Amino acid sequence: MGYRDLREYMAVLEERGKLKRVTKEVDRDWEIASIARCVFQGVEESKRYALLFENIKGFEGSLATGVLGASREVYALALGTTTDKIYEKWADSAASQIPPIEVKTGPVKEVVLKGDDVDLLKIPVPVWTPGRDGGPFITSPCVISKDPDTGVQNVGTYRMMIKGRNQTCILIFAPQHIGFHYGKYEARNEPMPVAVAIGVDPSIGLTSVAKVPFGVDELAVAGGMRGEPVEVVRGETVDLLVPATAEYVIEGFVPPHVRVSEGPFGEYSGYMGTRDETPILNVTCITHRHRPIYQAYTSQMPPSESSCLRGQAFASGIWRQLVRELKEPGVIDVHITESSGSQAHVIVQMKPRYPGHAKRVALIVSGLDPLYGKIVTIVDPDIDIRDHFSVDWALSYRVDPARDVTIIPNVMALPLDPSTEDPSNVTTAKPFEERVQVKGSKMLIDATVKNAYPEISLAPAEHLNRAIAEWGELGLPPLELPNRFKLLLQHHPPGESFRPYQ
Ligand SMILES: Cc1cc2nc3c(=O)[nH]c(=O)nc-3n(C[C@H](O)[C@H](O)[C@H](O)COP(=O)(O)O)c2cc1C
Structure with a gap:
């Protein structure tokens, strides 16, 4: 069974040493973001922890960050599994959906604020790139909207810049599912009701950033992940079902055809974004628990919580489509590099079955979603796709650039990629509809072997394994052998050349 709420998780x-409390008073305008950044830059991934700021100058309540994505290990804990089973757990959750169940009330209704009592400025929303961002941004919203034709709800994470006591921007891209909903409301010239849950049980936060097919309610996938239905309560001022144990729910309406200036914001690419013109949410009600915990994702320059969350969710989706749905033979593993902001560079590990197979898989991956895969690299099973050194070795000596690199021109560019950004976007705020028209290209790299290869220049496994077994007798510091070394020993038995398509 899953976690009841964010607090239980x-x-x-x-208990596992993966959450640390900060009791010193901190400033939400610069200090929270700076401390969190130092954790992501200065603590190695396997040792990273979440933070709970308990004393925020001028605010009541506390702030938690890193709780879902301080590291892959933390992510796996949130998912209720281990790091080696993340993709399977995602695929199983999608395949065994459990619809949410409506209950009369829940902790999220402990405090209900309407009319003049609505005040977003009382929530400790940090400024994430101090001195550069346009204002405080809500980075962890689970935005709930409803298809006006089918009544099916969608949950997605779309950043929100606070504009005042009862207004926030909401960054809606047309190809995202909320963009489909909003397009329908705009066509009817009607406001779109929205409810934003913050500080939810981890299954909801994780599905909110994942690529769940349009028309499938993320709360049902969250139910599949937790093994029991998510309890939901009806909104106070909007006809939407919201998680009953959320820390906060912000309700309101997004009017049609209204755009306001938003940003800039430190982007997932590691660069500052430009100013945008986005729709606005007029807030009608805020409900929250007593002593609410405001949960935030640390984003901007990778590595970050955001790059961990998107990387795991998007790679799980690619793996599910290749392995579970297409049943593509030979595909083993998928990784999106965190240095690419977990979007630009997708790497697939596979054993190609025939000439051209690797390129076919690269083409499939590049077309799955405009949000990722500007570069798609395919490597053999002896390459560790999570190790830059190993991948670079394959790129260096298994690729003839003229033969093995394919450029696909004139396709939808990765959103917010400064290399393809229209220069006029940088100085002039543009409506979001115009931004997604930016064109770019894709690069597919077949870094698998295509002919019989010489033996690798390593001592045979029997010698190396013996040296490892007798290491203790040498009086040297303990060895930490990387996975790439183990893969080489496993896949290159002495006397055999490495042959493709077997
Ligand atoms: C911290 C964070 C912030 C995000 N901000 C946005 C955003 O502002 N706009 C957007 O379209 N996607 C954003 N995403 C990605 C979406 O959450 C993701 O694509 C999700 O699948 C959207 O849900 P949907 O598929 O139901 O549209 C963000 C992801 C994370 C982790």
């Missing part, structure tokens, strides 16, 4: 994190 955070207690587990703390």
Whole structure:
């Protein structure tokens, strides 16, 4: 069974040493973001932890960050599995959906604020790139909207810049599912009701950033992940079902055809974004728990919580489509590099079955979603796709650039990629409809072997394994052998050349 709410999950994190409390008073305008950034830059991935700021100058309540994506290990804990089973767990959750169940009330209704009592400025929303961002941004919203034709709800994470006591921007891209909904409301010239849940049980936060097919309610996938239905309550001022144990729910309406200036914001690419013109949410009600915990994702320059979350969710989706749905033979593993902001560079590990197979898989991956795969690299099973050194070795000596690199011109560019950004976007705010028209190209790299290869220049496994077994007798510091080394020993038995298509 899953976690009841964010609090129960955070207690587990703390017990495992993966959550640290900060009791010193901190400033939400610069200090929270700066401390969190130092954790992502200065603590190695396997040791990273979430933070709970308990004393925020001028605010009541606390702030948690890193709780879902401080590292892959933390991510796996949130998902209720281990790091080696993340993709299977995702695929199983999608295949065994459990619809949410409506209950009369829940902790999220402990405090209900309407009319003049609505005040977003009382929530400790940090400025994430101090001195550069346009204002405080809500980075962890689970935005709930409803298809006006089918009544099916969608949950997605779309950043929101606070504009005042009862207004926030909401960054809606047309190809995202909320963009489909909003397009329908705009065509009817009607406001779109929206409810934004913050600080939810981890299954909801994780599905909110994942690529769940349009028309499937993320709350049902979250139910599949937790093994029991998510309890939901009806909104106070909008006809939407919201998680009953959320820390906060912000309700309101997004009017049609209204755009306001938003940004800039430190982007997932590691660069500052430009100013945008986005729709606006007029807030009608805020409900929250007593002593609410405001949950935020640390984003911007990778590595970040955002790059961890998107990387795991998007790669799980690619793996599910290749392995579970297409049943593509030979495909083993998928990784999106975190240095590419977990979007630009997708790497697939596979054993190609025939000439051209690797390129075919690269073409499939590049076309799955405009959000990722500007570069798609395919490597053999002896390459560790999570190790830059290993991948670079394959790129260096298994690729003849003229033969093995394919450029696909004139396709939808990765959103917010400065290399393809229209220069006029940088100085002039543009409506979001115009931004997605930016064109770019894709690069597919077949870094698999295509002919019989010489033996690798390593001592045979029997010698190396013996040296490893007797290491203790040498009085040298312990060895930490990387996975790439183990893969080489496993896939290159002495006397055999490495042959493709077997
Ligand atoms: C921290 C964070 C912020 C995000 N911000 C946005 C955003 O502002 N706009 C957007 O379209 N997607 C954003 N995403 C990606 C979406 O959450 C993701 O594509 C998700 O699948 C959207 O849900 P949907 O598929 O139901 O549209 C963000 C992801 C993360 C982790």
